[in-house]
Amino acid sequence: MTKTVTKPGTTAETPFRRAVESREERSFLVRAGRADHTRVRLSGYDLLTGPWYTPLTFFYRQTLDGAELRASLARTLRHYPPLAGRLTRDRSGGLSVLCNDAGVRFTEAVSAEPMREYGPGLRTEPVIGNLLREVSAFRVVDRDTPLLKVRLTQMRGGGSILGVMINHSLADGGNTVAFLENWSREHRGLSYPEPSHDRGALDALGRKSADPVTVASRAFIGVSRLRLLTTNIKAGLHKLATVATRFEAAELAAMKRAALDQLAGDGSWVSTNDVLTAHLWQVFGELRDRSDDAAEWLGMIVGAQSRLGAELPAGYWGNCVSNSWTGTTTARLRTRPLGRVAQDVRACLDANTADKLRDEIAFLGSYRRAGVSRHVMSVRAPDVSDTALTVNNWSQFPLYDIDLGAGKPFWYEFPDLPVPTVHIAPTPTGDGGRDVYLCLQREHAAMVREPHWLERLHAYGKLPEGAVPGAVPAVE
Incomplete structure (x- = not known):
């Protein structure tokens, strides 16, 4: 665990979104605890997207427990080794994921603001804080850059905002949500189907x-x-x-x-x-x-x-x-x-x-x-x-089924x-x-x-x- 303090993660106010100020307090590297160092050679569909990140943000009225989230995430990563791996360039010019369990980044932050009634008429930035601005498709391949980043922001008076960013070259929207649903099931002790990462199929x-x-x-x-x-x-x-x-x-x-x-x-x-x-x-x-x-x-x-x-x-x-x-x-x-x-x-x-x-x-x-x-x-x-x-x-x-121990979200934000x-x-x-x-x-x-x-x-x-x-x- 590392302890850091960053500048407030704010953005310029626009007529379309309301910025939420938050302060990063702790940053963790979450690992599955095992690695087979296999390479998953990405498919033609994977390579269409480029190594950009897809941000999704979920708003909860109750407060999420960061330590419990990290523990269930580590267990879920055992079924998703590419997410804990790193992107690397093949000799042929394509991309592969090295499943080396290098880990995913999990950040905890706090906000001095209360949870608001977010919805269609009141929206905020996808992924509160600096996380969205920290990722770049030009700093991912052949670098020690996590392919999954999570930011948990605790709001004053209760409630949590959970931002999740998955590198788009690993999964489309449907499979991104499938991972989140399985993380939710793992967190609650429920079974879920084993995912297949076989691009050859x-x-x-x-x-x-x-x-x-x-x-x-x-x-x-x-x-x-x-x-x-x-x-x-x-x-x-x-x-x-x-x-x-x-x-x-x-x-x-x-x-x-x-x-x-x-x-x-x-x-x-x-x-x-x-x-x-x-x-x-x-x-x-x-x-x-x-x-x-x-x-x-x-x-x-x-x-x-x-x-x-x-x-x-x-x-x-x-x-x-x-x-x-x-x-x-x-x-x-x-x-x-x-x-x-x-x-x-x-x-x-x-x-x-x-x-x-x-x-x-x-x-x-x-x-x-x-x-x-x-x-x-x-x-x-x-x-x-x-x-x-x-x-x-x-x-x-x-x-709206992504229950991580504090009930279902009341809103989710799209980028x-x-x-x-x-x-x-x-x-x-x-x-x-x-x-x-x-x-x-x-x-x-x-x-x-x-x-x-x-x-x-x-x-x-x-x-x-x-x-x-x-x-x-x-x-x-």
Whole structure:
């Protein structure tokens, strides 16, 4: 254990988030207590993300016990040796994780502030304090940099904020939440399925498709280093901010009824999330106010594990996420019935067949073997900042089941992302509603909070609590 004192972990106040001041008091290195020094050679899907970190923050009304958390985390790490390992570059240019039990960082901090009623109308930085600013993708590979970092902040008067950051090259969002759920079960003495870290099992599924349509619709392409660099620079020029809003269950039911009425008689089926996604895409198309003939792209992030089914080992743990795109013009997006746009969303999701995913695995594997995985990017990467919107649906994830000895969280915080994204999450009560995080260019995020656009977003229900027509919602 080391004892340190740092400057308060504050950030500049913005109209979108309220900074929480905290002071780091103790920092620990948590280890599993055993290591086999094997190497887990990361897959093509793993290498798509780069060694960035995914931050998630959970808010608890009761106080968490740091010592007990570290003990249960150490036990959980025995089932997740990559998390306690270190990233290293292969001779081929790819990445592997050395499972050497070098440990994860666990920081305890205190705040002079009381726990507030965080939620869609009052948000704070993901991972309180300096932790988010301490990580950099450029200081991870071939360094003694933990791949999992945890920060526990104890609030004045009770309550805790738990920030967790996992290096994205190890796991996608679904598997990150699966780790947290298993940590929760370990902490409470419950059993859970053994995760599989066998990337070879995923690579073995790769098979180039014989269907030219499937090949032509690949989600990823190989590009030159210069094109990749210019695309990343272009995306980085845009300042983004995230606005959260809650769609109540009754509001979603009314929205879905309206969509299904438009599809009556043709035998079509669309889900609640399809309809919500279609509605958000239409509102966003109106918000950007582009010319009628401008292209509008919608990207759907899709978990591949469910589509590959039993072909992957049970409990496969890593990155296993693909995406697909559907497009139209601004004028058509605005004028089409909601139900028809929802059909487009459903068709986009259904395009992720096992054949398409196998072809994708083979394509990414070929770049992995050639040592040029860093030259792969999404086919729509050049468009994401100006003409596209990406949707990431976590509504079925057990985000509010992460009980670590002090009950379930009452809120979780999602980070700003580098591209315009819609993140759909469950509500804390699990009542069938949805919390939606809209990560947009700053000017569009500010507009979404204006009365006209709030009313447009919630045209099928009531305005969120605290939203007053005629006034922009205030942040404490």
